[in-house]
Amino acid sequence: MKGVQYYFERDLKRWIRSKRAVFASLVMPAAWLIFVGLALPIRFTNNYLDFITPGILVMTMLFASLQGGTLLIFDKILGFLNKFLALPVPRESILFGKILFITFRGLLQSTVVLGVAVLLGVKINYFTTIPFTYLVLFIFGILFSGIATTIALLVDDYDSYAAINSMASMPLFFTSSALMPYEVMPHWLRIMASLNPVSYAIDTVRGLFAGTFLLNGITVLIAMALVVLMISVYVFRKATV
Amino acid sequence: MSVKTYELTKYFNKRCAVDHINLEVGNEIFGLLGPNGAGKTTTVLMLTTLLKPSMGEAYVCGFDVLKEAKKVRNVISYVPQDMAVDIKLTGRENVLLFAKLYGVADRKNKVDEVLELMGLSERADDRVNSYSGGMRRRLELAQALVHEPQVLFLDEPTLGLDVSARRKMWEHISSLKKKGVTIFITTHYMDEADKFCDRVAIIDRGKIVAMDSPAKLKNSIGKDVITASVSGEFKGLNIEGITFLGREIDNIKFTAESGSEALPLLSEALSRQGLKVHSLSVREPSLDDVFLQKVGTQEEQGSFDDYKFRTLLRRRK
Structure with missing residues (x-):
């Protein structure tokens, strides 16, 4: 457990010290919220900002998680991973430290989005909304940073990783329920959106904002996160003897 | 014996990278010499439990690298050739991370001690991106030494360093041996191996073709x-x-x-x-x-x- 903490601290320190990266990663999601929520000429619902906020929150987490895999890729390319693997601490702590840090960074970004949303007039009517939203985002973050680190373990160079990342992130976002309600989707999109794990998170958060607790969504996310973690650990062990 | 291998072999698909090598390394500076691609790094990776041998056995301080990998990792340190130090952290933070990961007891003092030993005390609180190549290498040595390993594996420790940085590096390596650390080095700089290694093995295409002290090899x-x-x-x-x-x-x-x-x-x-x-x-x-x-x-x-x-x-x- 200690190892996880130390690896987490290392990544956190390295991130905080690159000021530009911190600035960009905190501003970008907020910019998305403003552009999509306020500036988009099409409106699918009456109060579109209220509707889009959960979508942007989950999107922030999704992009942050998938982007996070590069941390592991670079540790691998630059020789850090080999140095760490030769240490006596349990090797899996490298993996868990990464997943935790990526998720944590995503939660920080989500916090900015949440703050901007409130400033723009999104109402939070229930005191359970905020903590449960964080819980859902956390589980969702574990799920996708687990996927990201697994991909990072399987590919050998940054370019392949970036290609997979961009191939996955946009389609996942646009085929989810982030931008429009199911009712106005074309038939094919409705099917894709209802299968997309991103939609599970968005619908659950949207439910929380409306005061309902969708146990189903959370259960599915937890189950998927656990499966992904198991696969990730398996791949990690295979990739490192 | 600090390091011992029996018919250690590694295949990558059909290609034999390390071919049935037998090594015995005692408390000494042991150099594994050979051209690029001869199998030096592959050998070190197997000895440091980072790669699984295809055949044969290897023991470090009596521990089997396959069956007792964690015990092996407890007694060794490994410095790969990549110069992997976090440039956004300070020298002290880099070493402290390793002290924590190794579970070193009195870590603050120990970190100070190894930084001093490597001549980095003055610059310890500067970020590593301001360090020269030689200093980064010594910082890696400091990281490796913070838990007092019995065997130190150094892969091409002087690669890319200038003449004075090399000399300094070797002085440090020699002084470690006096403290009782076994040092297993790979290099393709013959002159350095000649001057500083107690014994060398020449490896070519995965096979050990000669092994002895530099003096005896030259005499032969x-x-x-x-x-x-x-x-x-x-x-x-x-x-x-x-x-x-x-x-x-x-x-x-x-x-x-x-x-x-x-x-x-x-x-x-x-x-x-x-x-x-x-x-x-x-x-x-x-x-x-x-x-x-x-x-x-x-x-x-x-x-x-x-x-x-x-x-x-x-x-x-």
């Missing part, structure tokens, strides 16, 4: 090495007491028991073959010469390599 090929700088085609030579060692482009090397006596004989014989002899020199053998002799097979196709080298040069112009 003869007393003197004669280098003849010539132009023309060398057809081989048969003079008693003079042995052909190998060819490096226009330099043909021979060994002889007495260089000064061999010189006139050689000069005459080479001229008789129609070669133009530009210069002849006599010197004591170096590890390079040992290497040339042991890995000599590829040198016999000297003219072929020669041609390739020339086309390469021409392309550069």
Whole structure:
């Protein structure tokens, strides 16, 4: 457990010290919220900002998680991973430290989005909304940073990783329920959106904002996160003897 | 024995990177020498539990690298050739991270101690991106030493360093040995291995072709090495007491028991073959010469390599 903490601290320190990266990663999601929520000429619902906020929150987490895999890729390319693997601490702590840090960074970004949303007039009517939203985002973050680190373990160079990342992130976002309600989707999109794990998170958060607790969504996310973690650990062990 | 291997072998698909090697390393500075791609790093990766051997066994401080991997990791330190230090962290933070990961008891003092030992105390709180290459290397040594390993594996520790940084690096390595640390080094710098290693093994295409102290290896090929700088085609030579060692482009090397006596004989014989002899020199053998002799097979196709080298040069112009 200690190892996880130390690896987490290392990544956190390295991130905080690159000021530009911190600035960009905190501003970008907020910019998305403003552009999509306020500036988009099409409106699918009456109060579109209220509707889009959960979508942007989950999107922030999704992009942050998938982007996070590069941390592991670079540790691998630059020789850090080999140095760490030769240490006596349990090797899996490298993996868990990464997943935790990526998720944590995503939660920080989500916090900015949440703050901007409130400033723009999104109402939070229930005191359970905020903590449960964080819980859902956390589980969702574990799920996708687990996927990201697994991909990072399987590919050998940054370019392949970036290609997979961009191939996955946009389609996942646009085929989810982030931008429009199911009712106005074309038939094919409705099917894709209802299968997309991103939609599970968005619908659950949207439910929380409306005061309902969708146990189903959370259960599915937890189950998927656990499966992904198991696969990730398996791949990690295979990739490192 | 600090390191011991029995028929250690690694296949990558069909290619044999390390071919049934047997090593015994005691408390010493042991150098694994060889050209790029000879299997040095692969060997180290297996000994540091980072790669699974295909065949054979290896023990570090008596622990099996496969079955007792965690115990092995407890007694070793490994510094790969990549110079992997976090440049956004300070030197002290870099070492402290390793102290924590190793679970070092009195970590603050221990970190100070190894930084001092590596001559980094003054710059310890600067970020590593302001460090020179030599300092980064020493920082890696500090990281490796913070838990007092019994065996230290260094993969090409002087790669890319300038002359004074190299000397400093070797001074530190030598002083570690005096403290009782076994040092297992890979390098392709023969002169450094010659000066600082207690024993060396020469590895070529995965096989150990020679293993002994540098002095004994040098003695084994003869007393003197004669280098003849010539132009023309060398057809081989048969003079008693003079042995052909190998060819490096226009330099043909021979060994002889007495260089000064061999010189006139050689000069005459080479001229008789129609070669133009530009210069002849006599010197004591170096590890390079040992290497040339042991890995000599590829040198016999000297003219072929020669041609390739020339086309390469021409392309550069």
